[in-house]
Each structure stands twice: as structure tokens, then as C-alpha cells.
Amino acid sequence: xxxxxxxxxxxxxxxxxxxxxxxxxxxxxxxxxxxxxxxxxxxxxxxxxxxxxxxxxxxxxxxxxxxxxxxxxxxxxxxxxxxxxxxxxxxxxxxxxxxxxxxxxxxxxxxxxxxxxxxxxxxxxxxxxxxxxxxxxxxxxxxxxxxxxxxxxxxxxxxxxxxxxxxxxxxxxxxxxx
Amino acid sequence: xxxxxxxxxxxxxxxxxxxxxxxxxxxxxxxxxxxxxxxxxxxxxxxxxxxxxxxxxxxxxxxxxxxxxxxxxxxxxxxxxxxxxxxxxxxxxxxxxxxxxxxxxxxxxxxxxxxxxxxxxxxxxxxxxxxxxxxxxxxxxxxxxxxxxxxxxxxxxxxxxxxxxxxxxxxxxxxxxxxxxxxxxxxxxxxxxxxxxxxxxxxxxxxxxxxxxxxxxxxxx
Numbered sequence: 001x002x003x004x005x006x007x008x009x010x011x012x013x014x015x016x017x018x019x020x021x022x023x024x025x026x027x028x029x030x031x032x033x034x035x036x037x038x039x040x041x042x043x044x045x046x047x048x049x050x051x052x053x054x055x056x057x058x059x060x061x062x063x064x065x066x067x068x069x070x071x072x073x074x075x076x077x078x079x080x081x082x083x084x085x086x087x088x089x090x091x092x093x094x095x096x097x098x099x100x101x102x103x104x105x106x107x108x109x110x111x112x113x114x115x116x117x118x119x120x121x122x123x124x125x126x127x128x129x130x131x132x133x134x135x136x137x138x139x140x141x142x143x144x145x146x147x148x149x150x151x152x153x154x155x156x157x158x159x160x161x162x163x164x165x166x167x168x169x170x171x172x173x174x175x176x177x178x
Numbered sequence: 179x180x181x182x183x184x185x186x187x188x189x190x191x192x193x194x195x196x197x198x199x200x201x202x203x204x205x206x207x208x209x210x211x212x213x214x215x216x217x218x219x220x221x222x223x224x225x226x227x228x229x230x231x232x233x234x235x236x237x238x239x240x241x242x243x244x245x246x247x248x249x250x251x252x253x254x255x256x257x258x259x260x261x262x263x264x265x266x267x268x269x270x271x272x273x274x275x276x277x278x279x280x281x282x283x284x285x286x287x288x289x290x291x292x293x294x295x296x297x298x299x300x301x302x303x304x305x306x307x308x309x310x311x312x313x314x315x316x317x318x319x320x321x322x323x324x325x326x327x328x329x330x331x332x333x334x335x336x337x338x339x340x341x342x343x344x345x346x347x348x349x350x351x352x353x354x355x356x357x358x359x360x361x362x363x364x365x366x367x368x369x370x371x372x373x374x375x376x377x378x379x380x381x382x383x384x385x386x387x388x389x390x391x392x393x394x395x396x397x398x399x
Binding site: 012015016017020021024028029032033036037046049050053054055056057058059060062063064066067072075076079117118121122125139140141151154168171172175 | 203215370
């Protein structure tokens with residue numbers, strides 16, 4: 001049976017580098033895609049990805065398994081992303097009050113249409129407001145629950161749920177559009 | 179509802195690709211992780227060696243001391259002076275009343291308070307759309323008084339709301355103020371919430387001391 005993440009992180013805290021390697025192998029791809037889709041540029045994503053793990057390494061002494069390791073990891077990732085956006089003069093504005101796009105009925109699609117649909121989906125994901133995109137990525141890519149998204153992003157469950165709902169509705173509309 | 183995935187969206191999302199970090203990036207991170215643990219071992223060994231040398235030095239010193247030699251400053255009670263007794267002596271010399279903390283000289287409200295420690299890397303607030311460092315110093319200073327006056331329920335709501343917008347250093351300053359006011363229970367809870375929210379935040383040593391539970395001061399006459 002595989003050791004849980006929290007146990008591995010505690011082992012790493014105690015000086016077991018092998019435990020970190022297992023932990024890293026488990027989370028590297030998902031965290032990388034989360035960062036990449038949040039910032040879009042590969043070079044920036046690689047830099048941020050490395051910095052997030054450096055912070056994990058640095059914070060190991062203070063680690064205490066109060067929540068799932070995944071939530072802890074993505075809390076650090078979220079803080080670092082917000083820092084990154086702030087340095088670039090960008091602000092995160094929650095557009096939770098906006099109207100939901102109307103969902104259309106799905107059309108049957110052939111291969112070409114599927115490619116177009118995928119492109120539309122990618123564009124819709126890119127076009128999401130940062131907080132909504134983050135909520136979606138945390139849910140879809142990283143497997144966080146609404147409560148965990150709220151914890152990782154320092155918001156409340158209602159806000160997290162709302163962001164996720166708006167993101168899903170927009171993506172669904174993009175899927176059904178055309 | 180929101181925890182349930184939409185299979186169509188999940189499928190499309192997966193089709194976007196499964197990008198991975200480069201092998202070079204993996205090597206850099208894993209290398210840093212290994213170096214950090216080897217440093218840990220090195221520090222631990224050094225600390226253990228230092229403690230051992232210190233202990234041996236004390237034993238040697240005690241053995242060399244003639245048994246009838248009285249200590250330079252003999253305590254009122256027989257026996258060697260213990261660190262606890264030294265502490266009591268120091269406290270006797272200390273003023274009876276703990277002085278009020280010096281007034282803060284926050285001339286620029288937006289600037290972080292200077293500390294003896296190097297400033298930590300800037301940390302994000304919980305929501306950067308909200309004003310980040312706009313709270314004037316006076317408002318900060320008065321907050322504790324207001325909180326004392328406010329009913330318990332109102333106070334916890336206010337604290338929770340303020341956490342949504344305050345920067346980490348402001349949050350810590352508020353917890354330190356709670357300690358000063360003897361609100362240890364609330365301070366503990368807030369500190370736990372802070373650690374959960376900013377797990378990688380390095381608290382400067384000076385601030386960490388303020389966040390520790392304060393020892394009860396000498397009784398006022």
C-alpha cells in the first residue's frame with residue numbers, strides 16, 4: 001500500500017529525501033499543468049513551478065498535516081501565483097455577479113468539428129477570469145473539492161462554489177456552441 | 179453539486195494535453211530537495227557536537243573546582259545558583275511595572291514595519307483585488323480597543339472579514355496585539371488560521387517572539 005502524501009511529507013521533514021522524490025513524482029505533472037494553464041506561457045510556468053517546489057522544500061520544517069497535503073501544496077501554489085500577478089500589476093477580480101451564458105443544445109460533431117470544439121474549449125478556458133479559471137483547474141486538474149479550493153485560495157466555500165459554477169457554465173457553453 | 183464533474187468538460191479538458199515539466203526542471207528540484215536534507219543532517223550533527231563539547235566542558239570545570247569553594251555570589255539558600263535563581267535575581271532588578279511598549283513610529287502607513295530581521299519575500303494577500311496596504315496605522319492601533327469593546331460574536335466576524343483583505347504582516351501584527359491584551363485563546367486560533375493560510379510564510383524572529391505566549395508580568399502594587 002502506498003504511503004499517504006502527508007506521511008511522505010513528514011518523512012521528508014525528518015530528512016528522508018527519498019520521500020520527497022515520491023511526493024514530487026505524484027504531484028509534478030498536475031501542479032505543472034495547473035501553473036501552465038494559469039499563466040499560459042511555458043517559460044513563466046517553469047519558473048513558477050520551480051519556485052513553488054522551492055517554497056515547499058523551504059517550508060518543510062513548518063509542515064504539520066492539518067489538512068490534505070494537496071491542499072497545502074496548492075495553497076502555496078495559489079499564494080505564489082497571486083504574488084506573480086501582483087508583481088505584474090494584474091489584479092484578480094471576482095466576476096461572480098455576471099450573467100451566465102446560455103447553454104445551447106449539443107450538436108453531433110464529426111472529427112473536424114471535434115477539433116474546432118477543442119479549440120473553442122481551450123479559448124474559453126483562456127478567456128475565463130483568473131479566479132474562475134483557478135477554481136476550475138484546482139477542481140478538474142488537481143482534484144480539490146470545493147471546500148479545499150476555498151482553503152487553498154483563502155476564500156469561503158460559497159465564493160469557491162460560485163467561481164467553479166461560472167467556470168463550468170462558460171466551458172459547457174463553449175462545448176455546446178457551434 | 180459543484181463537486182460533481184461534467185464528463186463532457188472533463189473529457190475535453192483531458193484532450194487539451196498532458197504537458198509535463200522538463201527532465202531538467204525535475205533534476206533541479208530534486209537536487210535542491212536532496213541538498214536541503216543533507217544540510218539538515220550537517221546542522222544536526224554540528225549542533226549535537228556543540229552540545230556534547232559544552233557538556234564535557236561543564237563536567238571538567240565542576241570536577242576541577244575544589245569542593246569547599248563557595249560561589250562568587252552565593253545565593254541565600256545553600257547550593258549552587260541555578261539558572262532559575264539567576265532569572266529570579268534578574269527579575270528583582272527589573273522595574274516593578276512593565277513599561278508600556280514604545281509608540282510606533284509608522285510615519286508611512288503603507289511601508290512595512292522595520293525589523294531586525296531581513297524582510298521576508300513579499301507575500302500575497304488573500305484577495306489582491308481588495309486594498310492591500312491601505313489601512314492607516316492609527317486604525318491598526320485602535321483596532322484592539324475596538325475589538326475589546328465589541329461583543330464576542332461581532333468581534334469574530336470582524337476578525338474573519340479583516341483576514342480576507344489584510345496582508346500577512348498586518349495579520350501577524352494583529353495577533354501580536356491580541357497577545358499583548360492577554361487574549362491568548364483567540365491569538366492561538368488566529369495563529370493556527372494564519373499558518374494554514376500561509377504555510378510557507380517565514381515569520382521574522384522579532385515577530386515570532388511577539389507571537390509567543392507572554393509570561394505574566396510582575397504584579398502591580
